[in-house]
Amino acid sequence: MESKKKTALKTVIIIIAAAAAICLLVFFSRSDEYTDSFIAMDTYCSVKLSGKDAEEAAKEFKEITEKLDSETLSRFEKGSLVYSLNENSEENIPESLAKYFDTLFDVYRQSEGAYDFTLGAVSDLWAIGTDNERVPGSDEIKAATGLCGADKLIYDGSSMTVPGGMKLDLGSAGKGIALDEIKAKSDSLNLKKCVVSLGGSVLVCGKGNFKVGIQKPGAAGYIAVINTDGAFISTSGSYERYFEKDGVRYHHILDPDTGYPAESGIVSATIIAQSGTLSDALSTACFVLGAEKGAELCLEYGCEGVFVSADNKIYATPGAAEMLEITDSSYSLEVIR
Amino acid sequence: MKNKIIRRGDIILALAAVAAALILLIFQRTSSGGRVAVVTVNSEVIARINLDELSEKTVIKTDTEPSAIIVAENGEIYFESSGCKDKICVKTGRLTHKGDTAVCLPARAVVSISGSDVDAITY
Amino acid sequence: MKQDRNFAPALCAVLCAQAIALNFLEGLIPEIPFLPPGAKPGFSNIVTMFAAGSLGLPYALTIAFVKSLFTFATRGFTAFVMSFSGGMLSCLAGYFLLKYASKRLGYTGISVVCALCHNLGQLIASVFITGSGMTFYYAPFLIIFGVITGLITGVIFSAVLPALLKQAKHFKADK
Numbered sequence: 001m002e003s004k005k006k007t008a009l010k011t012v013i014i015i016i017a018a019a020a021a022i023c024l025l026v027f028f029s030r031s032d033e034y035t036d037s038f039i040a041m042d043t044y045c046s047v048k049l050s051g052k053d054a055e056e057a058a059k060e061f062k063e064i065t066e067k068l069d070s071e072t073l074s075r076f077e078k079g080s081l082v083y084s085l086n087e088n089s090e091e092n093i094p095e096s097l098a099k100y101f102d103t104l105f106d107v108y109r110q111s112e113g114a115y116d117f118t119l120g121a122v123s124d125l126w127a128i129g130t131d132n133e134r135v136p137g138s139d140e141i142k143a144a145t146g147l148c149g150a151d152k153l154i155y156d157g158s159s160m161t162v163p164g165g166m167k168l169d170l171g172s173a174g175k176g177i178a179l180d181e182i183k184a185k186s187d188s189l190n191l192k193k194c195v196v197s198l199g200g201s202v203l204v205c206g207k208g209n210f211k212v213g214i215q216k217p218g219a220a221g222y223i224a225v226i227n228t229d230g231a232f233i234s235t236s237g238s239y240e241r242y243f244e245k246d247g248v249r250y251h252h253i254l255d256p257d258t259g260y261p262a263e264s265g266i267v268s269a270t271i272i273a274q275s276g277t278l279s280d281a282l283s284t285a286c287f288v289l290g291a292e293k294g295a296e297l298c299l300e301y302g303c304e305g306v307f308v309s310a311d312n313k314i315y316a317t318p319g320a321a322e323m324l325e326i327t328d329s330s331y332s333l334e335v336i337r
Numbered sequence: 338m339k340n341k342i343i344r345r346g347d348i349i350l351a352l353a354a355v356a357a358a359l360i361l362l363i364f365q366r367t368s369s370g371g372r373v374a375v376v377t378v379n380s381e382v383i384a385r386i387n388l389d390e391l392s393e394k395t396v397i398k399t400d401t402e403p404s405a406i407i408v409a410e411n412g413e414i415y416f417e418s419s420g421c422k423d424k425i426c427v428k429t430g431r432l433t434h435k436g437d438t439a440v441c442l443p444a445r446a447v448v449s450i451s452g453s454d455v456d457a458i459t460y
Numbered sequence: 461m462k463q464d465r466n467f468a469p470a471l472c473a474v475l476c477a478q479a480i481a482l483n484f485l486e487g488l489i490p491e492i493p494f495l496p497p498g499a500k501p502g503f504s505n506i507v508t509m510f511a512a513g514s515l516g517l518p519y520a521l522t523i524a525f526v527k528s529l530f531t532f533a534t535r536g537f538t539a540f541v542m543s544f545s546g547g548m549l550s551c552l553a554g555y556f557l558l559k560y561a562s563k564r565l566g567y568t569g570i571s572v573v574c575a576l577c578h579n580l581g582q583l584i585a586s587v588f589i590t591g592s593g594m595t596f597y598y599a600p601f602l603i604i605f606g607v608i609t610g611l612i613t614g615v616i617f618s619a620v621l622p623a624l625l626k627q628a629k630h631f632k633a634d635k
Contacts, residue, residue, distance in 0.1 A: 200460035215460035347569030358603035
């Protein structure tokens with residue numbers, strides 16, 4: 001009788017332990033995830049966060065992005081820094097922004113002008129994505145490209161003047177800058193996992209590993225997955241914004257050299273970096289340069305690159321190839337050595 | 338009102354309850370395979386459509402300016418047309434897999450199939 | 461337990477107060493992460509179970525109702541509906557089990573069923589309140605949670621039963 005009671009007690013204890021274990025297991029596998037999406041910087045943004053401050057962080061991140069756009073980076077918002085600069089007045093560049101400009105200038109130089117954040121005059125001619133989009137005449141383009149070139153900016157590290165006719169256009173780096181600001185903020189918050197996507201420029205950080213898909217050009221879904229334990233990943237693709245005229249497709253990534261949409265044999269360039277500004281600027285530079293030169297540029301910065309060609313080949317730097325997993329069998333991987 | 342603290346029946350009962358919970362849990366986990374398309378306009382979810390149990394064509398017209406027309410049929414969902422200029426939403430094509438997302442910024446409309454194997458997609 | 465006319469209402473009142481006290485103590489427990497908001501262990505089941513066994517069903521239901529009213533006053537209408545449906549269901553379960561299943565189930569087992577019914581009642585209420593079946597997602601967690609709290613409550617019940625009986629006798633003696 002006594003032993004029977006003991007067995008009964010044991011069984012009960014085992015039940016409790018097992019049940020509690022299952023509860024904990026399921027609890028940790030579900031985690032306290034918080035997701036939100038919003039529209040800022042003219043793109044669709046989404047956040048997926050977990051941790052104690054998840055909800056607060058989502059709000060903060062949205063604010064950072066909106067504020068950065070309206071106060072600093074927007075070309076069209078009166079009162080923004082870039083707007084004032086484009087009105088040719090001399091403006092102070094706050095220290096918090098100077099580091100981003102330093103990066104942009106550096107990529108401009110290292111890429112030998114393939115990345116240029118002063119292409120506003122040319123992109124205004126094309127006006128892709130607006131009611132005025134058209135194929136400009138070659139003299140127009142020539143005149144406009146003559147106005148571009150980041151080396152013509154008067155900048156001493158604290159104040160900047162934009163010469164007449166030139167228009168800064170930080171559309172190719174703004175999302176990256178916002179991600180850097182978001183990362184800095186996230187470090188001061190209690191977050192376990194942090195996934196932020198600002199119009200396809202992605203920040204993943206926190207505990208564990210992350211999977212980031214590379215968009216299938218011109219369709220929904222992804223063709224490959226990047227495995228990382230934390231990175232800034234940014235893509236420039238010709239499939240995203242374009243228009244067609246007389247059977248020719250004109251996309252929105254312009255070659256600073258010619259003033260026409262860049263033709264380098266690839267349809268998208270994805271950069272994996274430890275800085276958002278760098279990954280955003282480099283993805284544009286690499287798209288313009290093409291796979292091989294792009295890979296060299298990546299190497300100089302210690303970043304990794306994945307380039308997708310029109311004939312369904314995925315070119316990857318050796319480091320990127322290790323992180324990469326092709327999920328669409330119609331694409332094949334080639335490592336750039 | 339006299340009884341024992343614990344009887345054999347109690348243990349069987351507790352075990353049965355825990356077993357039922359586990360079966361329910363496994364059932365829930367495995368049956369969550371359905372693809373549910375979520376349609377969001379102005380940050381508000383206006384429709385959830387189970388693409389796997391879709392029997393007839395469903396058409397949603399957003400009351401935004403410009404307006405977008407979203408169609409779900411044959412296990413797919415897509416922007417059929419939109420009053421926007423760039424038509425990125427329509428060009429995105431048909432969404433079929435979990436995680437697929439199409440966005441029309443001017444109409445402030447987002448269609449995505451919930452649940453995904455990846456954390457994010459870069460584009 | 462033989463009852464005379466005033467004994468039962470007086471004891472019932474005291475048991476009400478005890479149920480409310482337990483309910484209040486329970487309210488101090490922080491929200492449990494993976495359970496629907498408002499889900500509580502239901503320690504006041506100790507009192508309702510005792511009432512169901514000693515005073516009979518009407519008194520037990522009264523205690524459950526008074527307890528819900530207290531919840532209404534402190535935590536609002538939603539909590540009231542949850543507490544009411546959970547309390548009623550667990551009360552009924554406790555009464556019938558004590559009456560008909562005492563040969564097969566000990567206090568612990570009855571208490572587990574009570575806890576499960578308590579959670580089931582809350583779940584049904586939350587389905588009506590939120591208007592969606594989404595809360596049934598919580599069902600497996602609620603079952604496991606119910607088993608654990610039921611076991612604990614059952615053991616506590618057995619431990620405090622002599623005291624409760626003594627309290628009841630005290631009332632009778634006073635009369």
